[in-house]
Each structure stands twice: as structure tokens, then as C-alpha cells.
Amino acid sequence: MDRSERFEHGMTILEKVDGEGGQRVVESLGDVSPELGHQVVAWAFGDMYDRPQLPPRDRQLVTLGVLTALGGCEIELDVHINAALNVGLTPTEISEALLHSAVYCGMPRAINATLVAKRVFAERGLPPVRNSGDRPASD
């Protein structure tokens, strides 16, 4: 594949996984770092994401862990929580993955990521997550 074919291939993966959010990020880079936009599409999606060794749902669980731990990635979490929904994770599973990350990177990072999820779920008109404990009395 030549450079433009690699880009086209990556764009088909990006569209399937991220939908419009990913394209908007790539477009926003167009007049400041077209090469960064190219690499996000051709390398991150075309080369890496597309590999068959791990299905998209599993990749999004890893990505949620990484972005939550990094912190300061609200833009990317927005894209990737949408992506997580697109590839089959449920709101309850996403919420639980962020809760789980609190053990390893602390409450503030988990809260910040969860507040991004709250916004994404609301934008998509999803019902509230009821993922609390098995003893319902306290909620």
C-alpha cells in the first residue's frame, strides 16, 4: 500500500470505530499538523487498531484504562467512550471499567473520566446507569 492507500484504509477503520468524533479530531489538525492527522488515521487505526489479535471491544477496554490513567484527556475520552459504545460495550460496562480503574489510578482520575461518560451517555440519549451494589437499600 502507498501512503494514500494506507490513509484510506485507516479511515475506514476510524469511521467504523470512532464515528464522527474521530473524524472531527483529524480535521481539526488539518491546518496545524496534517501529518499528525495522517498518522492517527494511517498508523493508529490502519496499522494498529486493525490487527486481528484483539477485537475492538477489548481494545476499547485497554484504551479506557490508558486514557483514564493519563488524565487531561477529556477530548480523547469523549471520542473513545463513543467508540466503546460503537463497538459493543454497554454504558454499565463502561461505567464499571472507569470505576475499576479507580483502584489503580485513584478516585480523581476515575471521577473525571466518569463525568465525560455522563456527558456522552446524555448526548446519545441513553438511560441512567444503575450499576450500584447488590444491596440496593443505600442508593
Added chain:
Amino acid sequence: MDRSERFEHGMTILEKVDGEGGQRVVESLGDVSPELGHQVVAWAFGDMYDRPQLPPRDRQLVTLGVLTALGGCEIELDVHINAALNVGLTPTEISEALLHSAVYCGMPRAINATLVAKRVFAERGLPPVRNSGDRPASD
């Protein structure tokens, strides 16, 4: 204690330490991750914060250090700078704790945390901090 008693116990600590700010964060999690809200209250405040081995003022000094170093925790710093004032740290001490952290995590993190403190101090109508050096000429 059962689950709801653990929550109630934590809430009395959270209210004393964080005041309204902490409750607002917990409430904002209600429809996206009620369990994260529960764990912040029942575990972080009820189990951990309440331990007698370190008084609240000392805990807030540690917390300010951690949140400043992590970065990207403006929401949590807002809550915890308010908490620091609630448990007896003065604006001068808080400002100095953030200045001190600059040695270990660098100027940008310290500046970001200090600008949150500026907003919190202003919201509470506190007078300017005059914590500069002992040779007043240069300020």
C-alpha cells in the same frame, strides 16, 4: 455496619470535611456511576479519611501534594482547597504548600493548582495572600 450504614457514616465525614463541594461531586455521579459515588463516600471518607492515625489538616496537606502532582484535577482541587480551609489550613499555608510542591513537580503544576486556590479564595471572600519573601522591596 451494612452498606447503607457505611454510606451514612462516610457522608457525615464528607460533609464535615468537604462541605457542599464534595456532595455536588457525589450527586453528579448519581446517574452515571452511583457505585463510584458510593465508594467515594463509604470507602474514601468513611473508611480511609476517618482513621485516627492522621488528623484532617495533615490529610489535606498530603492530598494537596497528590492532586497538584497529578495535574488535570481542577475539579478535585477545588473541592480539596475548600476542604483544606474547612479543616484549619490558612490561605497562606495552602498557598505555601502549593509553592513547595513546585520543587518536586515543577512550576506548571504548581501554577495550575495555585490558580484554582485563587478562585476558591475569591469565592469565599478571603483577602489576598501576602506570602512573599522576607525582603519586601521586590513585590
Added chain:
Amino acid sequence: MDRSERFEHGMTILEKVDGEGGQRVVESLGDVSPELGHQVVAWAFGDMYDRPQLPPRDRQLVTLGVLTALGGCEIELDVHINAALNVGLTPTEISEALLHSAVYCGMPRAINATLVAKRVFAERGLPPVRNSGDRPASD
């Protein structure tokens, strides 16, 4: 459940997931912070890990993402790469999860985590991972 029951409950989960590695970490805390050991067992495993909203295999994918992104967590990665194998992730999937994380937290963090995986796989006598690209010519 009282405090010791919560500890016992957590220990059954920890043993199933982490095996000996997790117990060794908890034991190593015994004479410096028995409460941290208690919370790792009773809270992290007993309360959080045990929740049914996400199965152990999914939790380990999130955990691998978080620990890789944090950096400086070689001890914990050792435990959790073992745990990942224990709950059903294959060496190829673990290797791929760490490769995937490189997109989001960079090559050095991914390399460091992968070198821990290399050591764990060798200790367990696992065969080399052959997870390279679909065009075998270059390897």
C-alpha cells in the same frame, strides 16, 4: 460482613485472580502498613473486583491499560500480567493489549510493560509470542 469477614471474602477473590503474587505483595506490607494490605484485599478485591458488572478478563484489560500508562509499576504489572493469564487472557492478547496502549501512552511505557510480560511468560515457561503482522516476510 464485619471487618475480618470482608478481609476473608477479598482474600478468596485475590487468590483466584492474582495467585501467589498478590499474596506476597500483601504480606510484604504487613509490618509497614497492615491497613494498606487490608484495603488491597478487603476493598480492592472484596468490594471492587468482585462486582458482577464486568468479568475478570475485562477487568484485567482495563488494569493492563492503567498500569502501562502510569509507568513505574513493574511490581504491580508482574502481579497483574500473571493475573491476566490466570483469568483467561492469552500471551498473544496480553502482548497485543500492551502494543495497543503504545498508541495512547507512547512507545516507552509500552516497551517497559512488555519487558515485564516477557519475564512473566518466561517464568511460566510459555512459548514465544508470534503476534507480528499478517505479512510474515519481515520477521
Added chain:
Amino acid sequence: MDRSERFEHGMTILEKVDGEGGQRVVESLGDVSPELGHQVVAWAFGDMYDRPQLPPRDRQLVTLGVLTALGGCEIELDVHINAALNVGLTPTEISEALLHSAVYCGMPRAINATLVAKRVFAERGLPPVRNSGDRPASD
């Protein structure tokens, strides 16, 4: 030099390197941590930045790397991308430095820093960066 001379000396460096942006940050600290403002000027600029062992252009390349990797430093990146332009780095070089950092700290950090550069370049009326690959077909 006494304290006020050290401040004056640092201010001449800060004005040359950062221009108005740096002064605004120092001023914003005036009523919450005048000492942090003093140390940014007298120490960071007067003592450290002014050393002849590395010219300003080289210092800004290091600074861009550090701030991009830290994340959550949008305020400081704004100041230092302006500073980078002030000391002779071109928009193409700045854009490329941020692209380069993606290899080491991942795509999200690089994207976030690049979006700050986009804003700074626009505020200064600079033309779009055309730094893409040598095979123009795909852009």
C-alpha cells in the same frame, strides 16, 4: 544581586522570551502566591533560563517536550508556544516537535498540545502549517 535585582534581571529574560503571556501568568499569581510569581521570574528565568550552556531555541524544544508529556498544561503551553515562536522556532518546527513527541508520550498528549499550537498560530495570524509527508498525494 539582592532579591529585587534578581527579580528585575529575571523579568528582562521573561519579557524577551515569553512576551506578554508570561507576564500575565505572573500577574495572575499576585494576590494568591506572590512568591510563586517571584520564583518564576527570579529563579526560572533569571537563574535557569539565562544560563549560556543552551540557547533559547534549544530550551524551548526541551520545554515543549516536557509540557506535552506532562499533559494538563494548556496555559503553560500557550505561553511556551508563543515563546518558541519568539526565540526563532518556526510553526513547522513546533508542529513537528509535537508530532515527534507522539512517539514517546502517545497520540492524545500530542493532539492536545497541537490544538494549543493551532490556537496560538491563529491568534498570531500565521498561515497553515503544511508539514505533511513527502508524498503529497494523500493530503
Added chain:
Amino acid sequence: MDRSERFEHGMTILEKVDGEGGQRVVESLGDVSPELGHQVVAWAFGDMYDRPQLPPRDRQLVTLGVLTALGGCEIELDVHINAALNVGLTPTEISEALLHSAVYCGMPRAINATLVAKRVFAERGLPPVRNSGDRPASD
């Protein structure tokens, strides 16, 4: 004060706070970055640590929080856990400060810092910390 007086002043603070550990770090920098050694002494200790707005014990609580959150700072934690003991924090308080930080930066960072404390306490021949919960049955 001139440059060498600032160094001498800083060294008296560093010796009081850090003891031999701090001096060893400064000496180890002597043939690779004497200026970094100078700034640690003259600036970090002479200018910053010595300020009266926060007593040494409070500074060490902030420092423990910052270093635990940063991660990968085992060398510095060794020095600063010794310093914490030197300025009056007890092993129980240090252990508790690190436990407290787990809420905000996660279990792995807290475990890593606590294992450094374990080594420091042992080197100084201190007795085991018994800081566990009020219900002793489970330990």
C-alpha cells in the same frame, strides 16, 4: 547573599532536614551536573524549604504526597521518608500518609512508596507499624 553564601545557607537546611541521604544525592551529581546539585541546595533548600510560612513537618507531608503521586521516585522517597522522620513525623503517620494517598493516586503508587518506607524504617531499626483498623481481629 552571593552564590556561594546561598549554597552554604542551603546546605545547613539540607543537612538538618535530609541528613546524609540528601548530601549523597547532591554529591552524586557533582561530575555530571554540578549546577543541578547547586540548585537543589541553594534554591530548593535555601530559598524554598527555609521559608517560615510552613514548618518542616508540614512540608514533608506535602512532599510525600507529591513523590508518591509522581511515581518512579524511589531515590527521592528514600531521602524524604528519612527527612520526614528527621523533622518529627512518626512511622505510623508516614505510613498513614501513604495509605491516604492511595485514595487519590491509586493502590500501586501507594504500595510502591510504602515499600520504600518499609526499607527506610528497617534501616533505622524502627519497630513494625501497627496502623491497622480499630477492629484488630482481622490482622
Added chain:
Amino acid sequence: MDRSERFEHGMTILEKVDGEGGQRVVESLGDVSPELGHQVVAWAFGDMYDRPQLPPRDRQLVTLGVLTALGGCEIELDVHINAALNVGLTPTEISEALLHSAVYCGMPRAINATLVAKRVFAERGLPPVRNSGDRPASD
């Protein structure tokens, strides 16, 4: 270029920049993540490093900033401090770049990176760095 040509192209850049250290890292990945090794070579060096928009010396300044700020990257700093020397940075400039980073990411990260530089300089038989202040009296 096909996959193996991209690998070959990247390897010529990696050899020129990193020398043996880089190859050793890639080889060490061979039986655990051959694809990560491939991507380090073909993408990081072949695609990214080789771009003409920034010369190797400038890229190493950015890389030193990123790796110092990340922390926990001793293996990679070893490779990249060697690389920095290979592409024309002097020990004094490298030492100064790490000193400069202390302003932005704090003393501990700068000290850790500088101690790696010390080891690399010694391994290559380089003379001590005398980069201290312009007023030699204090050293």
C-alpha cells in the same frame, strides 16, 4: 514500500541514531512482542524520525524533555542519551537540557534523568561536565 522494506528503512535510521542500544531493545522484544519491535523500527524511526522538518539534534532535545517528564523511563533514557551524543549534542548540553527540565517537571525527575546521563557519560569515558554557574567561587 512493503512491510519488510519499511522495516529495513527504519533500521538504517535507528542504527545511525541509537547505535547498538536501540537494536538491543528491539531484539529484547523479539520473543514477546515482535510487532512492537517492528513498529519501533518501521514507524517510530522509519516514518517519524526520518522526516526532514526537524533535524536529529532537535528531535533529541524534545525526546529528552519528554522522557525526563514521563519518569520511569531509565531504559529509554539510556538509549536516548546515547542517541543525543550520537547526533551531536555535547555532554554539557545534555546535562543543561535535563537541568532546564527541572523548572517544568521538578527536581526528582531531573535528578533521575541526570543520574542516567552520568552512567552513560562514564560508560563512554567522557570527562566530567563542568556546567556550573558563571561565578565559579561556589563549586
